[in-house]
Amino acid sequence: MPNRSSTARTADDLASRVADDLPEIADPLAVSTADARTLSVILFRRLRSLQEGTPAYSYVRNTLVELNLSLVKYAATRFRRSGESWEDVLQVGTVGLIKAINRFDPERGCEFMSFALPTVLGEIRRHLRDTGWSVHVPRRLQELRLDLAKANDALEQELGRPPTDAQLRARLHVSEAELREGRIAANGFVSRSLDVPVDDEDGGPGLLARRLGADDAAFEKIENLETLKPLVAALCARDRTILALRFGEELTQSEIGERLGLSQMHVSRLLSRILGGLRTALTADRPDRPGVQR
Incomplete structure (x- = not known):
């Protein structure tokens, strides 16, 4: 041997x-x-x-x-x-x-x-x-998902538009309930992180995260404005006028001084005091109205 x-x-x-x-x-x-x-x-x-x-x-x-x-x-x-x-x-x-x-x-x-x-x-x-299934799905539904995807592509090419549910059911010879099951089964095929970008060149949040929504920075701005309304209303007339001229008409401190008959230095001190008081009231747990000084 x-x-x-x-x-x-x-x-x-x-x-x-x-x-x-x-x-x-x-x-x-x-x-x-x-x-x-x-x-x-x-x-x-x-x-x-x-x-x-x-x-x-x-x-x-x-x-x-x-x-x-x-x-x-x-x-x-x-x-x-x-x-x-x-x-x-x-x-x-x-x-x-x-x-x-x-x-x-x-x-x-x-x-x-x-x-x-x-x-x-x-x-x-x-x-x-x-x-590749992220959750257990019966083989029948796995095959239905594949057939549904193929039929959808074929009909879209034939019709020049996405097919209706009735056309899909007719092509696959399935009931409305079976068609719905096939679509639900597709959700179990791949699970992805909410942070996955939409594509390789996309540096932003993932598609699912976008659909779920995110904190809008504008909400904080609106909240601050609503909190400021009663605080500004409590100021004296001159302080409200100074704020309106500075942030409404966007005048310089010198221009405000000429309008009110004050020096630029005096206007600067008044603005610092007004804004400081508003800032303190905004950041306090229970904002107190800023003191009215003349």
């Missing part, structure tokens, strides 16, 4: 003989897309002549996988916003690529990349459907 080392040597010899019949591929990952297509045709023809499970078959198939990994990366970019890690999506897509390689028949005249892309995308979608 051959030992393990002799078995390994036999496998290496088989792989070497297979490689002798093929173009030399030093680094399959560095091959251009155009060259990968050409080499894949040759490798698939060779794969058809080999027995599945043999070292030679594994060698050729692994080379095909490496040559076409760019297809997996292309498919995976469609799911960047899925919330799943990039490495996991690539791994699942590679499983789909291997399935496509196992089923591909070069004699049918179809290009491998066109044949493999739906398989890779389908494998990733099934993975996300089964693992």
Whole structure:
């Protein structure tokens, strides 16, 4: 019975003989897309002549996988916003690529990349459907959510506008209650933080946070104005006039002095006293009316 080392040597010899019949591929990952297509045709023809499970078959198939990994990366970019890690999506897509390689028949005249892309995308979608739900949702509703999304897109393209509920129900052959269940189920697919931006370039609050609302700074301003009304009303006539000239007509202290027959220095002291009194009253727990001084 051959030992393990002799078995390994036999496998290496088989792989070497297979490689002798093929173009030399030093680094399959560095091959251009155009060259990968050409080499894949040759490798698939060779794969058809080999027995599945043999070292030679594994060698050729692994080379095909490496040559076409760019297809997996292309498919995976469609799911960047899925919330799943990039490495996991690539791994699942590679499983789909291997399935496509196992089923591909070069004699049918179809290009491998066109044949493999739906398989890779389908494998990733099934993975996300089964693992991407934030809350437990029955498989029936998971599939209904997918059918609802597909039907909505198809009808919108046909009609040139979003479809009505009646049109969706007719396309899917479901009742009004089932349609409502499918929409509710979509809410359990992905949960996101309220702070997640709407898109990568958006530095503002998340979409959900915007919908829920936020504190409006104008409310504090309105509250302050309402609190000031009785405080200003308690001032003497001259103080109210000074405030009106300064903040209503936006006159300078010199212009106010000329209007009232006071010096600019006197107006400055009066304004400081009035504003200081109002500020103290606003910040106090129980604001007292500012004293009236002349």
